[in-house]
Amino acid sequence: MNLDFTQILPSIPYILKGIGVTLQIVLIAGILGFAFSILLALFKISSIKLLSWFADAYTSVFRGTPLVLQLMLIYFGSPQIFGFQIEPYAAAILAFSLNSAAYISEIIRAGIQAVDKGQREAAMALGIPYRKMMSNIILPQAMKNIFPALMNEFITLTKESAIVTTIGVTDIMRRAYIVGGEKFSFFEPLLIAGLIYYLLVISLTFIGKTVERRMRRSD
Template sequence: MNLDFAQLVPSIPYILYGIWVTLQFVAVSLVLGFLWGTVLSLFKIGKVTILRWFADAYTSVFRGTPLILQMLIIYYAVPQLTGMDIGAFTAGVLTFALNSAAYISEIIRAGINAVDKGQKEAAIALGVPYRSMMLKIILPQAMKNILPALMNEFITLTKESAIVSVIGALDIMRRAQIVGASNYRFFEPLLLAGLIYYLLVMLLTLAGRVMERRLAKSD
């Protein structure tokens, strides 16, 4: 086997810096996706028909088309239509946030529906306004139930974030590709990138299990 990891050593810090870029990208995408997903979930359970249709159609489109297609449309097609340049990092964040919101909206909707109906009936009987009831009574209980599912979404985003390398974002994968191209040796840097992603996912999985145990104890 023609392997030489010694040539990879000088490039390891360069590839490792991609961890910060990847986590930054994933964290921003998740926060934006969570906020927009929350709005969509409220649309879905609301009484305004047009908003329900919009939220359902939005979820259908983003769940029914490839993520990489959505990213390429935002990075290449939107600037063609608007004349505005969109950076690789920004395009990646927008794509993942919009895509993740579709999945998160379903998670939150399921969490809200899982809350005991008696909570809502009691709030209505006490004259609590709908907005206050959702923000202070229903959503907090729903969030506690869906935290493990949101953690899984975070893990999925971390793995899928590798596709931003297609548009040149300097994440872990892109840096590994650059190192491979400069040395004409791809196996070693790609193997290191795979190991980094695996370790990140394992750490997030352990964090998710710890969170689940703490939630179970608090019940």
């Protein structure tokens, strides 16, 4: 083994700057994906066949193909399809939000269907409109039940965000790769990148468990 971390130490601040890029992509994509997933989940339980078919087909396509393929189709295929090049940062957010929506919609659908049917029947008996029933009664209860699964999806999204290096986004992984190319030594900077991702995941896990405990106390 011929490891020399001393030559990488001056480049660590440069690699650490990628944390902001990674978190921005993950947060924005997570919020957009979550919003779209609620709509998809409602489509899936809808009595309108066209809406449920669309939601099921969408989920099937995005869960059945690799995320890196979806990212490359959006980025490298945009000039051919749309006539202009989508910026790497925007392409990453779009790909991650569309992909996460497919997975989260299944989680939300399961959470909605897990809510006691009596809640819905009581709301309908009281004449509460469907939109208010979902937003004020059903969805809040479902969110409490599925929060751990949502947090796991967010953690997975954080780790999978490393693939944006394939389209040139200067995230943690890309910066580590650049440092490795400059120093002609890739193991050390990539190991540092791995440590950063590990600490991010540990932090997110701790935050998730803290929020989950507080939600349980509020019941």
